[in-house]
Amino acid sequence: MPIVTIKLIEGRTNEQKSALVKEVTEAISRTANAPKENIHIILEEMSKTNYAVAGVLKSDS
Amino acid sequence: MPIVTIKLIEGRTNEQKSALVKEVTEAISRTANAPKENIHIILEEMSKTNYAVAGVLKSDS
Amino acid sequence: MPIVTIKLIEGRTNEQKSALVKEVTEAISRTANAPKENIHIILEEMSKTNYAVAGVLKSDS
Amino acid sequence: MPIVTIKLIEGRTNEQKSALVKEVTEAISRTANAPKENIHIILEEMSKTNYAVAGVLKSDS
Amino acid sequence: MPIVTIKLIEGRTNEQKSALVKEVTEAISRTANAPKENIHIILEEMSKTNYAVAGVLKSDS
Amino acid sequence: MPIVTIKLIEGRTNEQKSALVKEVTEAISRTANAPKENIHIILEEMSKTNYAVAGVLKSDS
Numbered sequence: 001m002p003i004v005t006i007k008l009i010e011g012r013t014n015e016q017k018s019a020l021v022k023e024v025t026e027a028i029s030r031t032a033n034a035p036k037e038n039i040h041i042i043l044e045e046m047s048k049t050n051y052a053v054a055g056v057l058k059s060d061s
Numbered sequence: 062m063p064i065v066t067i068k069l070i071e072g073r074t075n076e077q078k079s080a081l082v083k084e085v086t087e088a089i090s091r092t093a094n095a096p097k098e099n100i101h102i103i104l105e106e107m108s109k110t111n112y113a114v115a116g117v118l119k120s121d122s
Numbered sequence: 123m124p125i126v127t128i129k130l131i132e133g134r135t136n137e138q139k140s141a142l143v144k145e146v147t148e149a150i151s152r153t154a155n156a157p158k159e160n161i162h163i164i165l166e167e168m169s170k171t172n173y174a175v176a177g178v179l180k181s182d183s
Numbered sequence: 184m185p186i187v188t189i190k191l192i193e194g195r196t197n198e199q200k201s202a203l204v205k206e207v208t209e210a211i212s213r214t215a216n217a218p219k220e221n222i223h224i225i226l227e228e229m230s231k232t233n234y235a236v237a238g239v240l241k242s243d244s
Numbered sequence: 245m246p247i248v249t250i251k252l253i254e255g256r257t258n259e260q261k262s263a264l265v266k267e268v269t270e271a272i273s274r275t276a277n278a279p280k281e282n283i284h285i286i287l288e289e290m291s292k293t294n295y296a297v298a299g300v301l302k303s304d305s
Numbered sequence: 306m307p308i309v310t311i312k313l314i315e316g317r318t319n320e321q322k323s324a325l326v327k328e329v330t331e332a333i334s335r336t337a338n339a340p341k342e343n344i345h346i347i348l349e350e351m352s353k354t355n356y357a358v359a360g361v362l363k364s365d366s
Contacts (some may be wrong), residue, residue, distance in 0.1 A: 001314055001356060003247060003284065007103060008307040012337060014232060018240055023332035025238030031324040032317055036237045040247065040284070042190060043233040049075060050104040051306060054097045055086030057079055062131055062173060064308060064345065068225060069124040073154055080153040088145035093134055101308065101345070110197060111226040112123060115219045116208030118201055125186060125223065129347060136293060140301055147299030158298045162186065162223070164251060165294040171319060172348040176341045177330030179323055184253055184295060191246040195276055202275040210267035215256055234245060258354060262362055269360030280359045286312060287355040 002028055003040045009058070010045035017043060063089055064101045070119070071106035078104060124150055125162045131180070132167035139165060185211055186223045192241070193228035200226060246272055247284045253302070254289035261287060307333055308345045314363070315350035322348060 004024065012020070021041045029036045048058035065085065073081070082102045090097045109119035126146065134142070143163045151158045170180035187207065195203070204224045212219045231241035248268065256264070265285045273280045292302035309329065317325070326346045334341045353363035 001284075001312065001351075003286070003312045005310045006307055006333070007309075008337060008339070014240075014242070016336060016338070017232065018243055019336040020333065021235035021240055022238045023336050024329055025235070027328035027332045028311070028325065031321060031328050032313060033321070034313070039237065040245075041235040042229060042247070043235075045233065046103060046306075049078065050106065052082035052086070052102040052104075054100065055083040057075075057082055059075070060079055062129065062168075062345075064129045064347070066127045067124055067150070068126075069154060069156070077153060077155070081150065084149035084153050085146055088149045089128070089142065092138060092141040092145050093130060094138070095130070101306075103308070107123075107225060110200065111228065113204035113208070113224040113226075115222065116205045118197075118204055120197070121201055123223075125225070136301075136303070139293065140304055143296035143301055144299045147296070161298065162184075163296040164186070164290060165296075167294065168347060171322065172350065174326035174330070174346040174348075176344065177327045179319075179326055181319070182323055184251065184290075186251045188249045189246055189272070190248075191276060191278070199275060199277070203272065206271035206275050207268055210271045211250070211264065214260060214263040214267050215252060216260070217252070229245075258362075258364070261354065262365055265357035265362055266360045269357070283359065285357040286351060287357075289355065 001038055002032060002034055003042070004028070005042045005044060007044045007046060009051065010047055012045075062099055063093060063095055064103075065089070066103045066105060068105045068107060070112065071108055123160060124154060124156055125164075126150070127164045127166060129166045129168060131173065132169055184221055185215060185217055186225070187211070188225045188227060190227045190229060192234065193230055195228075245282055246276060246278055247286075248272070249286045249288060251288045251290060253295065254291055256289075306343055307337060307339055308347075309333070310347045310349060312349045312351060314356065315352055
């Protein structure tokens with residue numbers, strides 16, 4: 001703990017994902033006073049056909 | 062907000078998914094008094110090999 | 123299945139919540155061709171001190 | 184209810200997954216006094232490129 | 245990893261919860277070949293006013 | 306999108322939570338190239354009686 005889930009539209013590179021988990025872990029460790037080794041991050045990539053805002057799928061807008 | 066996650070067995074068409082997010086958004090907006098543009102819906106499609114009821118995977122039943 | 127989670131800011135009345143789950147269930151049953159008795163809905167109510175958009179807690183904005 | 188989500192690194196066989204949902208269902212039924220037919224289990228398999236501990240993706244460590 | 249979330253109706257005693265996490269951890273370790281110290285379990289207790297099946301809140305049925 | 310859920314043991318102050326969401330939003334915006342106004346963060350605070358590692362509740366260890 002903390003356990004973090006980040007849902008985002010698919011398409012980031014592995015470099016972006018490596019930087020993302022590194023910087024989010026540092027931000028949480030700094031502000032929530034949590035040891036880095038206790039911070040778990042799960043990335044959940046979604047297709048635009050599975051995400052909607054205001055009733056419209058991103059793949060339809 | 063509201064943020065909605067709908068887990069369902071894979072296999073719906075894009076037309077079904079478009080109608081699903083449209084009608085669920087309208088139902089929430091109407092009953093929870095939430096502006097449509099604030100309503101996010103995430104569809105999480107699952108294979109029958111990853112869903113079980115009463116201890117048996119749907120792919121095994 | 124389908125299993126639905128709706129995260130929303132706390133404060134709706136029980137009447138609103140009853141109408142919300144009724145109409146969302148009907149919308150899903152109609153569009154995803156799922157029997158109503160298989161549709162589970164979980165409401166997760168959140169305080170404004172635990173929800174942020176653009177880096178600012180709703181309780182701070 | 185209960186509704187269980189198990190996030191795990193991808194790669195288990197169907198036999199392992201069948202045994203996993205069977206034994207977890209029995210453990211919950213026994214200890215939480217819940218009828219087996221009410222217990223839903225969702226397996227969410229993740230790639231090592233989407234899971235990080237201590238700021239490092241499992242695919243990078 | 246594995247990271248497990250168990251949503252259940254509120255009301256279990258601490259003894260039941262201790263037994264639940266112990267036996268579920270053992271079941272997962274045995275069947276998914278995962279070291280116990282890597283298994284995280286989160287219990288999410290819900291009120292009957294926030295859980296519905298077939299469009300009806302448990303508090304209304 | 307991105308939509309972030311951070312599960313953590315209860316007890317942080319509002320100041321810590323404000324700093325947490327601010328810095329996590331900045332980290333995500335910088336590394337995932339996502340506009341800040343699209344980043345939603347949900348904090349889910351848990352009691353030690355509802356979180357277990359290696360089969361033991363934090364409240365029991």
